[in-house]
Amino acid sequence: MVRRRDPPFNGHRYVGDKRNRLVHDLDREARGLRGCRVVNILVHDVVTFEPDTLREAYRRGYDFCPCCIGEA
Secondary structure (H helix, E strand, O other): OOOOOOOOOOOOOEEEEOOOOEEEEOOOOOOOOOOOOHHHOOHHHEEEOOOOOHHHHHHOOOEEOOOOOOOO
16 A cells, blocks of 8 residues: 555655544555544544654553554
């Protein structure tokens, strides 16, 4: 899968949703009926992390999306 380069994702691998405090892995984005809801995140609810790592997302209080990350 090609990483999303468009705003607000801007090439980041890990993207958080402020509403539900989930972090998604855009390199493993799950699609389909039971897939994650990255496409449903409103622009003003998107969070990116610096550094762009799961560790940073977890440090900032985000849980892992069970569809694209699972229990990492």
